[in-house]
Amino acid sequence: MNAVLVAVVIMLVFSILRVNVVFSLTIGAIIGGLVAGLSVTETMESFAGGLGEGAEIALSYGMLGGFAIAISKTGIPELLVAAILRLVKRDGDTQKTGLAKTLVFLVLLLMAIFSQNLIPIHIAFIPLLIPPILKVLNLMEVDRRLIACILAFGLITPYMSLPFGFGLIYQDIVAKQITAAGETISTSDVYGPMLIPALGMVVGLIAAFIAFRKPRKYKNLETKVASTVEVTIEKKNVVFTIIALLAAIVVQIPTGSMILGALAGVIALYITGALKWRQADQLLTDGMRMMAFIGLVMIAASGFAAVVTDSGDVEKLVSASTAVMGDNKGLAVLIMLLIGLIVDMGIGSSFATIPIIAVIFVPIAQEFGLSPAAIITLIGTAGALGDAGSPASDSTLGPTAGLNADGQHNHIRDTCIPTFFIFNIPLIIFGWVAIMFFS
Template sequence: MMYAVIISVLLLIVLSMLRVNVLISILLAALSAGLIGGLSTIETMNMLISGMGGQAETALSVILLGIFAVMIKYSGITGILVKKLLKFMKGKRGVILLVIAGISSFSQNLVPVHIAFIPILIPPLLQLFDRMKIDRRGVATALTFGLKAPYIMIPAGYGLMFHQIIASEMKKYGMNISVSQLPLALLIPGIGMIVGLLIAVFITYRKEKVISSSKELENSLASIEISAASEVMPFNKQHVITLFAIVLSLGIQLYTHSLAIGALVGILAMFLGGVTPFFKGDEIVDDGMKMMGTIAFVLLIAAGYSTILKETGEISDLVAHTSNIIGGSKLFTSFIILSVGLLITMGIGTSFGTIPILAAVYVPLCLSVGFSPLATAALIGTASALGDAGSPASDSTIGPTIGLNADGRHNHIWDTCVPTFMHFNIPLFIFGMIAAFIL
């Protein structure tokens, strides 16, 4: 039955929108998928637990990066950073959002560290956002743009991997296209994401964010006091060691291709350099766990949920069933391919994993209705990318929440998932349809 995917993803979305804890939402969605797919409760839980190992390394990396971020904040260098940025960015909310989007974009291609930079860069800037009255939903949108748009448009780093998967899967099912042609095919959907970013920065979140609740006001004033205290701290040896630890951590990540090893090296450098006293170790680790623990478990359970959807064969049934009802209409074909891609990626939270699922059935279908290789690549690429923004289980939404919720004032669903869904999935869908008809 294909209905397990549809029902479980809709359940995940509804529960999340109702502010049910995201961990509970994903667990209930996973259980519903298994039970509807014919598994018993015990079989479903066993499959969920076995699938959690797929994100074990990422979850460990998130925890270690959280600890590293707390140590960087402890060094006092964040106050200096805030002071410098306030001096140059005062009143320029749109500019700082675009700068964040640009820095985030580097993480996919130029320096492919994915979400590793977020817990290091963003928590120190929360004070700055409060003082500049920046809407954190705008920051989340800018970060997600950088985590998503570059791999769609630019064939380097994670983008090269994305393009290679599309090209190889299309070739496997009878349609040849070179990796060098993919940027042209995906340029139009990428432009859609740029349009969504500009709308978010200069229209939706242009106004000042007013702090309404007394708790938010108290936290904001506390942040300002911390910032003011740190402004008088001169740049010293501890800050030099901190910068060295950050660069060393980044270098190790690039050399070993392991975020966990890079973060661990950064932590050791901070301890050995005397930036963080050894007797503060328990406190630092506890704070890091508080910041990142929930996100780590979301990643683990999301991996288990994805395993249930794929191993029960429900996703393959959904794709095959939709291909039987499309007929020969190009318009209907593009609409169904993009809609199914959105649904699948919202559930499993990965664009890269969606490509092989869609290509198996939809590449031959595109051949039969007369789509060109470029148009087919645009459809498959866009369909797999749809849902990466907006999915509660995606790195592209979990990453921004990791940084923006460091002080407990950023809701994963309403402040990250909903804004990114609106600003990126809608234009991606529209521009993907356009690409299919003009390529």
């Protein structure tokens, strides 16, 4: 029995049974290590050794959380929510007009996309923007599974297809890992080939609007409030917020550091006076509290990834698959995509999946005679597969953090399962077609 498959299946089963994701990852890693022949001590040493890899990500999310809440204190989210509220009736009647829903969906989609490049705060905006508009969504009887899909699309597709913000980071990782594995390419080479798989995500989003178009009723319950600091909306603060966002972008893109970007943004808000220095401790505490769970999941996922890597069974999984491939290029590509899906489902991070699969897939791809563009598409698509649907992915944890603010949205049933089928199936199809086209 392959340890990678066992670890991932165990993690998924426990998550579906509503066991905490951090515990599910830990249990899956332990059982996977034992199946691979590692002792309990060796497994835990490997797990503990990998935790440090997730520390930077966890700190990044904490800083982003602080930056997001700092932005929220300038009144920007309130202005957005007010604009959304104007789209619906305030007399208690359900507003079901297509225009109102379309505008709400468009706002959420653009916010998710912008969070990856234009306003690089990633998922930190979700717990701030979504809870206040849950009652609006309830009035329109919108199925929250659709919102989860919209947010997941906006969080995943930009880094796959756009060479800005997180997309630049992802594509740089793809280029470096492919080069390290023996196929020399540059970061600029990644952009074009990944546009075709991104079309699969578009098809998935369209499918989501069809699948979850029927009205779904929710109770109007109280939601959790992210922060206790009072908000004052002033025009000058809106201008200062734009300056802070630009500062975050200018620092993050060349350095590739979310931590420095968030820090620059927060400092800019303080220097301009949009935020008071005495609020610093409260803001950072609120930001870390908001993102703490996701940070812990990412740390645990890094430990899981370390055990999976040290088990040596990723190579065995590929070797067993190559025996099935034979000389069939199309089948070989499909199997490698599915392996990427399995690995990413377990790790929960496309960025962390790339180094694991590139070193194995690139030599196989070269043996089958795949072109550089085809190899880029293979690695980029295989790395992105599973990001939608993984219980440990920030692309599912983020939407759940906002949509479950009133306790009516289940992480596995309402976010992970819908996004898994909606996006991964078309992504596999479009990715496979693109790879075969470029080969």
